[in-house]
Amino acid sequence: MLYRESGQFVSSYARDMRIFPLLQDRWAFAALLGVAFVAIPALASDYWLSTIFTLFLIYSVAAIGLNLLTGYCGQLSIGHAAFMAVGAYASYNFAVRLDLPVLLNFVLSGLVAAGVGLVFGLPSLRIKGFYLAVATLAAQFTIEWALVSFSWFANDNPIGAIDMPPMTLLGWAISTPRDKYLLTLAVTLVLAVAAKNLTRSEIGRSWMAIRDLDVAAEIIGIRLFRYKLLAFMVSSFYAGVAGALYAFCYLGSLEISAFELVVSFRLLGMIIIGGLGTILGSFLGAGFIVLLPILISQTLAILHLPGMSDLLANLELMIFGGLIVLFLIVEPYGLARLWRTTKEKLRLWPFPY
Amino acid sequence: MDELSFGMEVLVSGLLQGFMYSLVALGFVLIIKSSGVFNFAQGAMCLFAALGFVSFTENGVPFWLALVLAILMMTAVAIAIERIVLRPLVARPPLILFMATVGLSFFLEGLAQGIWGTQPHGLEIGIPDQPFEGWPIDVSRFELFAAAVALVLVASLVFFFHRTRMGRALRAVSDDHTAAMSVGISLQTIWAVTWGIAGLVALVAGIMWGTRLGVQYSLSLIVLKALAVLILGGFNSITGAVVGGLIIGGSEKLAEVYAGLYLGLGGIESFFGYLVAMVALFFRPYGLFGDEIIERV
Numbered sequence: 266m267l268y269r270e271s272g273q274f275v276s277s278y279a280r281d282m283r284i285f286p287l288l289q290d291r292w293a294f295a296a297l298l299g300v301a302f303v304a305i306p307a308l309a310s311d312y313w314l315s316t317i318f319t320l321f322l323i324y325s326v327a328a329i330g331l332n333l334l335t336g337y338c339g340q341l342s343i344g345h346a347a348f349m350a351v352g353a354y355a356s357y358n359f360a361v362r363l364d365l366p367v368l369l370n371f372v373l374s375g376l377v378a379a380g381v382g383l384v385f386g387l388p389s390l391r392i393k394g395f396y397l398a399v400a401t402l403a404a405q406f407t408i409e410w411a412l413v414s415f416s417w418f419a420n421d422n423p424i425g426a427i428d429m430p431p432m433t434l435l436g437w438a439i440s441t442p443r444d445k446y447l448l449t450l451a452v453t454l455v456l457a458v459a460a461k462n463l464t465r466s467e468i469g470r471s472w473m474a475i476r477d478l479d480v481a482a483e484i485i486g487i488r489l490f491r492y493k494l495l496a497f498m499v500s501s502f503y504a505g506v507a508g509a510l511y512a513f514c515y516l517g518s519l520e521i522s523a524f525e526l527v528v529s530f531r532l533l534g535m536i537i538i539g540g541l542g543t544i545l546g547s548f549l550g551a552g553f554i555v556l557l558p559i560l561i562s563q564t565l566a567i568l569h570l571p572g573m574s575d576l577l578a579n580l581e582l583m584i585f586g587g588l589i590v591l592f593l594i595v596e597p598y599g600l601a602r603l604w605r606t607t608k609e610k611l612r613l614w615p616f617p618y
Numbered sequence: 619m620d621e622l623s624f625g626m627e628v629l630v631s632g633l634l635q636g637f638m639y640s641l642v643a644l645g646f647v648l649i650i651k652s653s654g655v656f657n658f659a660q661g662a663m664c665l666f667a668a669l670g671f672v673s674f675t676e677n678g679v680p681f682w683l684a685l686v687l688a689i690l691m692m693t694a695v696a697i698a699i700e701r702i703v704l705r706p707l708v709a710r711p712p713l714i715l716f717m718a719t720v721g722l723s724f725f726l727e728g729l730a731q732g733i734w735g736t737q738p739h740g741l742e743i744g745i746p747d748q749p750f751e752g753w754p755i756d757v758s759r760f761e762l763f764a765a766a767v768a769l770v771l772v773a774s775l776v777f778f779f780h781r782t783r784m785g786r787a788l789r790a791v792s793d794d795h796t797a798a799m800s801v802g803i804s805l806q807t808i809w810a811v812t813w814g815i816a817g818l819v820a821l822v823a824g825i826m827w828g829t830r831l832g833v834q835y836s837l838s839l840i841v842l843k844a845l846a847v848l849i850l851g852g853f854n855s856i857t858g859a860v861v862g863g864l865i866i867g868g869s870e871k872l873a874e875v876y877a878g879l880y881l882g883l884g885g886i887e888s889f890f891g892y893l894v895a896m897v898a899l900f901f902r903p904y905g906l907f908g909d910e911i912i913e914r915v
Contacts (some may be wrong), residue, residue, distance in 0.1 A: 406889030579732035584725025
């Protein structure tokens with residue numbers, strides 16, 4: 266009754282094409298931004314801000330990146346955490362060696378990751394499907410190895426860890442969890458809107474054509490060479506920025522083990538559970554994968570079984586794996602599809618059709 | 619010892635290691651061949667099988683009985699996976715199935731370690747990991763034994779696929795699901811059988827690798843090496859799994875030793891196999907022995 270388009274008229278093409286065509290959606294989105302920018306920083310504790318909200322946003326950025334590549338362009342990657350690592354180490358080097366301003370640092374780190382992504386995207390021109398997926402594992406292991414073996418990347422730190430220097434944005438020192446959260450939120454918002462618009466542009470449509478059938482796409486004149494590599498670059502750019510955010514705003518000090526293979530699988534899990542080929546799905550999936558382990562361990566902690574921490578850790582793993590399987594069986598198209606179905610139902614509510 | 623025989627020794631030990639990779643890769647090939655599922659949980663199945671076997675023997679069960687029990691256990695696990703995970707996901711996109719097996723591998727790792735604990739176990743199968751005496755180059759008895767096991771396994775699988783009724787049915791299913799069903803082959807039986815065999819292969823691989831590395835969590839990571847073998851050999855070829863294993867095993871050992879010796883780069887074993895596989899894929903995008911997929915619009 267409340268959520269419907271009747272009475273809302275559009276009088277120009279630009280208005281017809283906007284991201285949220287319904288007034289109610291625009292209000293809801295504005296309210297969401299209000300909550301994210303005002304209510305959460307004001308109300309949430311430092312612990313929640315730094316370990317949950319900031320982490321969620323950073324993973325969302327990385328998941329959007331992977332979704333552009335896998336969900337929109339159809340190129341499977343299971344080495345994406347490595348591009349995050351490239352971004353993190355690049356941002357460290359830019360900060361320590363060149364002392365660049367933070368935002369420029371993020372952009373450049375993203376571009377470095379994009380360059381590396383371009384190189385590892387080259388096999389996609391020849392290899393497809395799961396063969397490509399396994400080939401992207403090469404990126405994961407090669408980059409991990411390179412970052413560990415050449416101590417130059419970690420500024421010759423004896424244990425290979427990187428310690429981010431304090432950051433300032435236009436003279437404003439960003440040190441508290443709240444500041445870091447707000448910076449992450451702003452970057453995430455810009456990147457998410459950019460990704461949404463990218464997918465509605467010619468580039469995004471070409472990617473989707475390639476995903477659906479690359480031979481057909483080539484025949485109608487889409488240059489696979491350009492668009493596949495572009496997808497790898499844009500996707501790695503997002504991963505790189507996410508890595509830089511991870512280093513600066515989440516951990517502050519990290520080792521390469523923060524970006525091991527499991528993280529790549531977690532990213533893949535996010536976009537599949539959230540919904541392939543949707544920007545919203547990247548956020549929902551990131552929320553699911555970030556929050557679920559915390560939720561499970563909190564619930565198990567309430568049960569309070571003394572002396573069984575080993576068993577609990579394994580139980581956590583089992584529940585996590587089991588829920589992924591269960592979720593895929595119940596809703597294989599992801600949380601974003603669930604959300605869309607709900608909205609469609611809501612438009613007709615209280616009538617069934 | 620001169621230069622050449624040292625090189626030979628490195629190569630032989632790499633090749634024998636390659637046979638052990640093939641053991642893991644075989645499990646993948648079987649499942650891809652018959653049901654088209656890229657089963658990431660194969661490594662977790664190895665861990666599960668090896669942990670189960672070790673705990674049977676440690677509780678005083680004699681070797682052969684433990685083996686039989688472990689086989690029964692893996693068959694049960696495999697059939698349960700087919701029933702609970704795969705059957706509801708039939709005809710879903712391959713990526714969804716892949717993700718389901720990733721979730722499954724988390725589940726199996728948690729289950730195995732929950733039941734049998736997380737501490738590493740030693741495993742002895744009575745064959746020492748020592749070289750023969752009096753041979754011109756050092757060859758480990760255990761590695762030789764593992765290679766023999768891999769060859770026997772491959773030979774019996776090839777025999778099974780080509781000479782038995784069930785094997786022919788399996789090949790028919792891998793060729794065309796619909797056509798196989800129309801001549802009266804039950805897909806569900808076939809899938810249960812395949813997963814059962816994959817569970818068996820996982821047990822063999824788990825015991826071999828468990829003897830080598832100790833039975834512990836890292837067993838489920840050998841799956842990653844097997845993936846390089848898999849793409850090099852081709853997803854749906856048993857021969858490919860063996861040849862791919864030999865190439866990856868041999869080349870990465872040589873690269874590790876000689877890059878360490880002459881270039882001072884350590885640890886390139888961790889990714890060298892992937893680079894080899896990737897270069898090979900540039901020339902043959904479906905692996906050395908994989909079926910070429912002909913694309914039509």
